[in-house]
Each structure stands twice: as structure tokens, then as C-alpha cells.
Amino acid sequence: MIKVSYHDSVKDVQAKLDTKSADDLNARAPFDRLEWYGLLENSCLATIYACAQQDKTDALLALMQSEGRITPLRNWYASTWRPLAAPGELGDAMIQTIATDLKSRAYRVTLEPVSNEDGCADRIACAFAAAGWRTEVSQCDMNHVIHLKGRDFKEYWAQRPGRLRTT
Numbered sequence: 001m002i003k004v005s006y007h008d009s010v011k012d013v014q015a016k017l018d019t020k021s022a023d024d025l026n027a028r029a030p031f032d033r034l035e036w037y038g039l040l041e042n043s044c045l046a047t048i049y050a051c052a053q054q055d056k057t058d059a060l061l062a063l064m065q066s067e068g069r070i071t072p073l074r075n076w077y078a079s080t081w082r083p084l085a086a087p088g089e090l091g092d093a094m095i096q097t098i099a100t101d102l103k104s105r106a107y108r109v110t111l112e113p114v115s116n117e118d119g120c121a122d123r124i125a126c127a128f129a130a131a132g133w134r135t136e137v138s139q140c141d142m143n144h145v146i147h148l149k150g151r152d153f154k155e156y157w158a159q160r161p162g163r164l165r166t167t
Helices: 010-017 034-041 089-102 120-130 153-158
Strands: 003-007 047-054 057-066 069-072
Touching: 003 010, 003 089, 010 034, 010 047, 010 057, 034 047, 047 089, 057 089, 089 120
Parallel strands: none
Antiparallel strands: 003 047, 047 057, 057 069
């Protein structure tokens, strides 16, 4: 059974989830890290960390709450936001369980900006819809992704024309 808990500080999250970094929570970017969220705590009045646990798997949604609405814990430095959850069915179920529980805490949840190059926006929308929320996904930006086709960045960069490498 998936259990949901809420915390108001990174230290509480680390104690509850027995983790010291967001690497343990499938973080993929600098602004997905618990260390970053800790820095944001000082500027946000109502920080909420929604955690889900089952066995030894954890998920986390770093959020803020104001006037009955929930938004991502982020500032203008972060170009995207995402839940920290393992890929696959268990991670999806954890996000859905958090979404179901959030209905008792707020009348509106607006999660933006969420990238969809990796399917994250669709994943969140499916989880929240399954939890009974009305969802809407709309594109507000576009990231250009370079597929390296098995090469590392150094190999890719070496194959670029000289003018592009020095720009």
C-alpha cells in the first residue's frame, strides 16, 4: 500500500525517506535536487513536500501552497519542473496517490512548466485525471533536443563544423 505524507522542509523529507539527495529520487536536472529545494525554502512561505512511499520506493512532489492553490516549488531560474518518481507503473501509481490525497488540501493544482519531451507532462496529466482532477496540457515552450545516437557529447561536438564549435 502506498502511503502519503507531507513535510515542510528538506530535512523532514530526508529523515522520512531516509535519503540524503534527490539522486535517490530519480532527479535528472540541477533544479530537481533536494539541495535546490532547500535553498528555495527560505523564500517561500508555504512549502509542501508531498511524499509517497511503498516498500523501498519513494516519490516526491515539491510544491508551494497559497490561498487554496498548489503550484510547483520553483523560481524563475528553473525552466521546468517535474515530480521525482521512478519510471514505470509504481512511480505512476505514487504520483496518482499523491494527486488523490492533494484534493483534501487544495481546490486547484497548477503544475507548470513541465516538459513533455520525456513524457513527463502526459504522465502527470494521466495521474491527476485518474485521481479525479480535471486536467489540461498545453504547450507553452519548446525545447530542442539533440539525439546523440550513442555518442557522448565530446564525440558529437567534434563532428560539428568548426564555425558551430566556436560560436
